[in-house]
Amino acid sequence: MKSVIVGTAGHIDHGKTSLVKALTGIDADRLEEEKRRGITIDIGFAHLELPGARLGFVDVPGHERFVRNMLAGIGGIDLVLLVVAADEGIKPQTREHFDICRLLAVRRGMTVLTKADMVDRETLGVVRMEVEEFLRGSFLDAAHAPIVAASATTGQGMEDVKRELARLAAEAPARDSSALFRLPIDRVFSMKGFGTVVTGTLISGAVSKEEEVEVFPSGQRARVRGVQVHDQPVERALAGQRTALNLAGIEKDQLTRGMTLAAAGLFRPTLRIDVSLSLLDSARPLKDRSRVHFHAYTSEVVAEIVLLGHDDYRLQPGEQIIAKELAPGETGVARLRLSEPVLLLPGDRFILRQLSPVVTIGGGEVLDVAPQESRSHSAEASFISGLARCSPAESLRARITARGDRGMTLAEAVATTGIRQAEIEKLIPSLGSTRRVANVLLAELALGNIESSLPGVVEQFQRQNPLAPGMNIQELRGRLREVLPEVFDAVLAQVIREGKLELLGDLVRVPGRGAQLRDEESESKEIIERAFATAGLKVPALKDVLASLKVDRARAQKIVTLLLRERVLVKLADDLVFHRHALEQLRARMGEEKTRSPQIDVARFKELTGVSRKYAIPLLEWLDRERVTRRVGDVRVIL
Numbered sequence: 001m002k003s004v005i006v007g008t009a010g011h012i013d014h015g016k017t018s019l020v021k022a023l024t025g026i027d028a029d030r031l032e033e034e035k036r037r038g039i040t041i042d043i044g045f046a047h048l049e050l051p052g053a054r055l056g057f058v059d060v061p062g063h064e065r066f067v068r069n070m071l072a073g074i075g076g077i078d079l080v081l082l083v084v085a086a087d088e089g090i091k092p093q094t095r096e097h098f099d100i101c102r103l104l105a106v107r108r109g110m111t112v113l114t115k116a117d118m119v120d121r122e123t124l125g126v127v128r129m130e131v132e133e134f135l136r137g138s139f140l141d142a143a144h145a146p147i148v149a150a151s152a153t154t155g156q157g158m159e160d161v162k163r164e165l166a167r168l169a170a171e172a173p174a175r176d177s178s179a180l181f182r183l184p185i186d187r188v189f190s191m192k193g194f195g196t197v198v199t200g201t202l203i204s205g206a207v208s209k210e211e212e213v214e215v216f217p218s219g220q221r222a223r224v225r226g227v228q229v230h231d232q233p234v235e236r237a238l239a240g241q242r243t244a245l246n247l248a249g250i251e252k253d254q255l256t257r258g259m260t261l262a263a264a265g266l267f268r269p270t271l272r273i274d275v276s277l278s279l280l281d282s283a284r285p286l287k288d289r290s291r292v293h294f295h296a297y298t299s300e301v302v303a304e305i306v307l308l309g310h311d312d313y314r315l316q317p318g319e320q321i322i323a324k325e326l327a328p329g330e331t332g333v334a335r336l337r338l339s340e341p342v343l344l345l346p347g348d349r350f351i352l353r354q355l356s357p358v359v360t361i362g363g364g365e366v367l368d369v370a371p372q373e374s375r376s377h378s379a380e381a382s383f384i385s386g387l388a389r390c391s392p393a394e395s396l397r398a399r400i401t402a403r404g405d406r407g408m409t410l411a412e413a414v415a416t417t418g419i420r421q422a423e424i425e426k427l428i429p430s431l432g433s434t435r436r437v438a439n440v441l442l443a444e445l446a447l448g449n450i451e452s453s454l455p456g457v458v459e460q461f462q463r464q465n466p467l468a469p470g471m472n473i474q475e476l477r478g479r480l481r482e483v484l485p486e487v488f489d490a491v492l493a494q495v496i497r498e499g500k501l502e503l504l505g506d507l508v509r510v511p512g513r514g515a516q517l518r519d520e521e522s523e524s525k526e527i528i529e530r531a532f533a534t535a536g537l538k539v540p541a542l543k544d545v546l547a548s549l550k551v552d553r554a555r556a557q558k559i560v561t562l563l564l565r566e567r568v569l570v571k572l573a574d575d576l577v578f579h580r581h582a583l584e585q586l587r588a589r590m591g592e593e594k595t596r597s598p599q600i601d602v603a604r605f606k607e608l609t610g611v612s613r614k615y616a617i618p619l620l621e622w623l624d625r626e627r628v629t630r631r632v633g634d635v636r637v638i639l
């Protein structure tokens with residue numbers, strides 16, 4: 001059956017809790033102090049089964065001092081039950097709660113004129129007119145949302161309220177149980193024999209017994225030992241249900257209202273968000289850099305507001321924002337810096353309250369939970385006001401494009417959109433001009449840029465380092481710092497396949513272009529090569545050969561490196577270098593020696609080759625490494 005959350009709203013003492021009790025039989029005032037004072041202090045809960053829907057009620061306090069508690073309850077509701085006492089009419093918290101519902105984009109609900117038994121028909125008629133006037137043009141406009149007179153005391157109108165609620169619940173779109181789950185925590189307690197229990201409204205997805213969950217922002221993990229919905233144990237709670245979870249592996253004092261439970265290992269809490277925000281008509285102008293209370297679902301932190309512009313801004317490149325304040329009734333785009341990290345996703349709604357006096361001044365929608373720091377305000381303003389107007393697929397594409405050469409990993413796409421990876425993978429083909437390389441999503445343009453820049457970077461390197469036979473891959477990678485390793489590898493492989501670059505060991509080069517020597521370098525190279533070629537195994541010290549050259553030490557060293565790379569010279573130890581041919585001859589000689597004797601010792605080796613012990617040992621060790629010989633005690637077996 002469909003599950004729908006109904007929140008109450010309205011001024012203190014207007015009969016919200018009494019109405020919920022008359023409807024459900026449950027007293028949502030659960031605190032001793034509430035019963036004593038006869039007012040609601042914190043949110044309370046009740047439930048009711050109606051034909052076609054299960055309603056979970058969140059009853060909120062009307063007292064102006066407890067609006068923050070009201071906010072903790074109202075965040076996840078589907079329908080609002082606006083309560084106005086017939087004997088009092090519209091009062092300050094009727095307005096404030098109603099403003100909050102509008103700012104949170106609550107789309108459905110009804111109005112109940114309670115305490116109808118307290119007034120005569122004429123007064124009821126006047127209040128109804130006042131309420132209709134108040135609601136005109138809003139989502140609760142009497143033209144399409146019911147206004148029902150009722151009394152919790154006499155029971156009058158209760159059946160009408162139930163009927164209308166059932167109808168509204170049937171119309172309300174079902175929340176997405178297949179999405180990734182999030183549960184903003186509104187209560188934490190421990191129960192004897194059970195341990196830690198948290199409750200909240202499951203705003204999306206589903207959570208099952210034995211599931212591993214992550215606590216945000218702390219990052220702790222816990223295991224779901226048990227799930228309850230409306231006091232009944234179940235295997236799985238679904239979006240739109242009031243949910244209680246019994247958690248293993250976490251203590252009560254590690255959890256508090258305002259934290260969020262979510263699927264483990266996918267999300268990251270954020271300290272900076274880009275938003276669209278609207279200021280209430282009743283608010284004072286909002287100055288840039290103002291500090292305010294920020295409420296989203298059950299969380300509450302302080303936020304500094306950096307105004308970026310008005311929502312209809314169409315900034316020209318380079319244009320700066322002139323407006324440094326937002327006027328009452330205006331909507332703008334802004335960056336919020338939060339005092340503590342909060343788990344938020346695009347589309348989440350929030351409320352802003354002034355620091356002092358604490359009144360609701362506005363609210364809006366989260367557009368980007370991982371905004372880029374580097375962009376100018378004006379660029380950011382156009383970017384996010386664009387986001388405010390687009391579909392999830394379009395906004396994902398915009399985010400990917402905005403990340404340029406770096407692109408966005410699939411994991412980042414999940415963390416910053418809340419969309420499951422499988423869904424994102426399905427979306428990719430429809431994103432247009434977006435490509436997937438390994439696990440990274442990139443704008444086609446960015447990918448093209450990387451592809452076309454690689455040969456140029458290598459070409460330039462080889463031009464600047466003519467003695468280098470190519471560019472080291474790691475160095476090339478370093479030049480494209482933005483590009484993620486898996487993209488770099490894939491693009492390089494592609495460019496090599498296309499024959500635009502060539503790979504030699506760990507060097508990349510322009511096809512066919514090795515080291516390019518100048519005259520005196522070529523001459524030096526020949527001198528070195530000749531010196532070793534003619535020396536056979538009785539090689540000169542490398543440093544003596546280099547000292548005799550015309551070129552400076554650094555260049556001489558590069559030429560040697562080149563000869564070693566080309567395998568003309570082979571280095572057996574520091575300052576001990578042989579010509580390839582000399583070593584090949586030695587190898588052949590060992591073959592001949594084997595026909596004479598299967599073994600050879602150092603003395604015989606010295607005799608055979610005419611070298612001193614200083615050279616004999618490294619040469620024999622080289623032969624061992626080359627598997628021409630194998631050392632057995634003091635002798636070597638020729639293989």
Ligand SMILES: Nc1nc2c(ncn2[C@@H]2O[C@H](COP(=O)(O)OP(=O)(O)OP(=O)(O)O)[C@@H](O)[C@H]2O)c(=O)[nH]1
Pocket residue numbers: 010011012013014015016017018019038039040041060061062063114115116117118150151152153154
């Ligand atoms: N006569 C009459 N009294 C009512 C009715 N509904 C509520 N009351 C009385 O009005 C008082 C306040 O009712 P509550 O239901 O606690 O009001 P509330 O809106 O929940 O108040 P807060 O939660 O503190 O904002 C109580 O004394 C109720 O008995 C009604 O329909 N008729």
Ligand SMILES: [Mg+2]
Pocket residue numbers: 016017018039040059060061062
């Ligand atoms: Mg109450």
